[in-house]
Amino acid sequence: MSIEDLESVAQAMVAPGKGIIAIDESTNTIRKRLEAVGVENTEEHRRAYREMLLTTPDLSDHISGAILYDETIRQSTREGVPFTKVMRDAGIIPGIKVDKGAKPLAGFPGELVTEGLDGLRDRLAEYVKFGAQFAKWRAVITIGDDTPSSTCIEANCHALARYAALCQEAGLVPMVEPEVLMDGNHDIDLCYEVTEATLRSLFGALYEQNVMLEGTILKASMVISGKGCPDQASRDEVADATVRCLKSTVPAILPGIVFLSGGQSDEDATAHLNAINQLGPHPWPLSFSYGRAMQQAALKLWGDDMHGNYVESQRTVAQRARENGLAALGQWEG
Ligand code: 13P
Numbered sequence: 001m002s003i004e005d006l007e008s009v010a011q012a013m014v015a016p017g018k019g020i021i022a023i024d025e026s027t028n029t030i031r032k033r034l035e036a037v038g039v040e041n042t043e044e045h046r047r048a049y050r051e052m053l054l055t056t057p058d059l060s061d062h063i064s065g066a067i068l069y070d071e072t073i074r075q076s077t078r079e080g081v082p083f084t085k086v087m088r089d090a091g092i093i094p095g096i097k098v099d100k101g102a103k104p105l106a107g108f109p110g111e112l113v114t115e116g117l118d119g120l121r122d123r124l125a126e127y128v129k130f131g132a133q134f135a136k137w138r139a140v141i142t143i144g145d146d147t148p149s150s151t152c153i154e155a156n157c158h159a160l161a162r163y164a165a166l167c168q169e170a171g172l173v174p175m176v177e178p179e180v181l182m183d184g185n186h187d188i189d190l191c192y193e194v195t196e197a198t199l200r201s202l203f204g205a206l207y208e209q210n211v212m213l214e215g216t217i218l219k220a221s222m223v224i225s226g227k228g229c230p231d232q233a234s235r236d237e238v239a240d241a242t243v244r245c246l247k248s249t250v251p252a253i254l255p256g257i258v259f260l261s262g263g264q265s266d267e268d269a270t271a272h273l274n275a276i277n278q279l280g281p282h283p284w285p286l287s288f289s290y291g292r293a294m295q296q297a298a299l300k301l302w303g304d305d306m307h308g309n310y311v312e313s314q315r316t317v318a319q320r321a322r323e324n325g326l327a328a329l330g331q332w333e334g
Pocket of ligand 1: 022024138260261262263289290291292293
């Protein structure tokens with residue numbers, strides 16, 4: 001795939017008023033989500049749940065792409081239609097999570113480094129055959145008393161850049177995700193500092209690895225107060241700090257930035273995105289790649305009654321897509 005092709009996929013991912021639905025929970029993470037709504041974590045339940053999401057009528061009105069997990073990209077609807085075909089027919093770009101998870105960083109207690117580079121070239125080639133057009137790798141940066149260390153930031157950004165280069169070689173748009181966690185008591189100023197240092201390191205590493213920014217998407221965390229911080233920044237403060245931090249670190253040539261929801265409530269995730277876009281115009285489209293903030297309401301309904309609430313669950317997903325799509329334009333009215 002040429003750089004022009006990568007660029008046009010990246011641009012389609014952040015088309016005006018559209019964002020991404022992240023349904024790439026690992027088997028362990030989806031277990032927690034399913035068990036929280038009283039559903040047993042079986043392969044069939046995971047498949048059925050993802051079928052409900054991916055076959056939501058008119059999902060592509062506000063959803064440009066979906067990030068799948070390794071198991072999901074191999075699965076099909078009950079009628080036997082591969083999920084990737086369902087997506088292509090609906091105009092939704094298939095994406096795939098390709099990292100192998102965040103593991104303890106040796107020598108740095110409390111910090112994590114994401115694994116998965118070994119054998120990645122071969123795995124990417126397989127995902128391309130399945131129809132994937134973009135890939136995601138998530139690094140996790142934890143704010144604590146003495147963290148993050150520069151070693152942790154650099155190790156994670158180096159891995160993100162190595163992954164991104166392999167993606168582009170394989171013809172996939174890399175979605176690079178350095179998530180600064182909301183867990184902790186830190187205030188928004190410390191989140192700003194850590195996010196700024198992380199993004200500076202990331203774009204340095206991408207440059208070192210010859211990654212073409214024109215064919216890359218950033219998945220960012222918002223600059224926000226830690227969950228346990230007694231002084232929670234307002235929505236306008238979050239929007240302002242997030243935009244300032246991105247403008248000071250992210251090259252304008254990048255085709256787009258999408259946010260993760262990271263444990264924010266549905267309403268906060270949408271309101272923050274909307275406030276961010278109301279501060280525009282910005283150098284790049286700023287949209288969403290939400291997991292929990294797209295799914296949690298629908299998952300609860302589906303968990304209560306998989307068959308009886310099927311249509312209502314899909315309506316709820318479509319509604320969240322519509323609200324976040326409006327927020328990506330700064331046009332959400334609450
Ligand atoms: P959340 O929006 O639930 O944070 O998930 C997005 C994601 O893909 C994290 O890697």
